[in-house]
Amino acid sequence: MGKDQSFAYAERAAAVIAEPANAVGRIKKTYGGKGLDDREGGALLVTLYDAFPESLDTAEPLWVEIDSLAVPLFVSSFERRGASSAVVLFDDFERPGVAEMLVGKTLYLADANGIGTDDEGTDFDALIGYELTDRNSGRRGSVTAFYDYPGNPLLGVDFDGREVLVPAADGMVEVASVRRRKLEAELPEGLFEL
Helix, strand or coil: CCCHHHHHHHHHHHHHHHHHHEEEEEEEEEEECCCCHEEEECEEEEECCCCCCCCCCCCCCCHHHHHHHHEEECCEEECCCCCCEEEEEEECCHHHHHHHHHHCCEEEEECCCCCECCCCCCCCHHHCCCCEEEECCCCEEEEEEEEEECCCCCCEEECCCEEEEEECCCEEEEEECCCCEEEECCCCCCCCHH
16 A cells, blocks of 8 residues: 555545544443353444444444544454344454453444445545635635436536536545535646636
8 A cells, every 4th residue: 555545544434433423333242141152252342323234244344433543343253133223343452451441432434414425436426515725726616416428427516606517536636624614735737717
């Protein structure tokens, strides 16, 4: 993973925990008795919020905030207990003493609020209403539309009352802050003159 990619991953992870709409549950307490898969004591009782998905993709991590950092938690075992709770065992947190440090933490899931990536890249429709700043010129505009043209998706951005079509490429447009609804891009020279 290159230097730029690791920073992008860290920013994306921070965006997941920064957005309250991504919260999907809260770790209530350690689960007494036998843990899942007959492991000892590392299982946790989790209260599930309405945003928690019906079926959990265990290949994708849940996230918690520890010491102001986004920490991924990969699910080893997951067993629903009714509609609003589950018993969960996380990889690397299977021992009771280690699992206890997660009690009281809020669980977050990337894309719980519809912003992020899907199989084909960023969900650009979810970016409507965001403020976009051009790093080169410092100009700011508001994303008003997404045009999904095959092979050339575009964001319609209102710069001073004039719509400018910005190439909606994953490498060009970056989410600077989900909470503040801000995007950054390095727009090509001459784009404002088109």
